[in-house]
Amino acid sequence: MKNKKGLLEILREKGYRLTPQRMMVLEAIEASHDHVSAEEIHARARLQYPYINISTVYRTLELLKENGLVTETDLGGGRFLYHPAGKAQHHHLVCRKCGKVSDIDITVLDKIRDQLKARYGFDAELE
CATH class of the missing domain: 1.10.10.10 (Winged helix-like DNA-binding domain superfamily/Winged helix DNA-binding domain)
Structure with a gap:
């Protein structure tokens, strides 16, 4: 900002x-x-x-x-x-107990996205 x-x-x-x-x-x-x-x-x-x-x-x-x-x-x-x-594009992790929000790098979910595509043919939108 x-x-x-x-x-x-x-x-x-x-x-x-x-x-x-x-x-x-x-x-x-x-x-x-x-x-x-x-x-x-x-x-x-x-x-x-x-x-x-x-x-x-x-x-x-x-x-x-x-x-x-x-x-x-x-x-x-x-x-x-x-x-x-x-701010760099990122994902959020939210604690279900306390509500704390943590940023994670956008590339962290790339492997999961690739696995979903390869195993199930599912193209997940994780943006």
């Missing part, structure tokens, strides 16, 4: 206003070094801007997604996490 200044410039060039709320969401994402939920972003943003609404966070995340600045990951069960775009 580009730094906050770079992201703000991209939004400005596309004609979007740089509201304090959008800046707080960007700062919360930038400060995270992991995948974060909208609720976690909201909690972080509220530390500096107590009146920010969760719906504002969701709208801002949608705007950032549409402009290729963040990536949304659907972990199933209505659980979505966000991380900066530009």
Whole structure:
């Protein structure tokens, strides 16, 4: 992910206003070094801007997604996490007990994909 200044410039060039709320969401994402939920972003943003609404966070995340600045990951069960775009493509492992998410390199599943194709003629989409 580009730094906050770079992201703000991209939004400005596309004609979007740089509201304090959008800046707080960007700062919360930038400060995270992991995948974060909208609720976690909201909690972080509220530390500096107590009146920010969760719906504002969701709208801002949608705007950032549409402009290729963040990536949304659907972990199933209505659980979505966000991380900066530009991160190398990867898969996610999710612990069923604690919910922890770990990134794994995209090539890890290549052997499994090849075995499924060879044994069963099944072309698995593991992206």
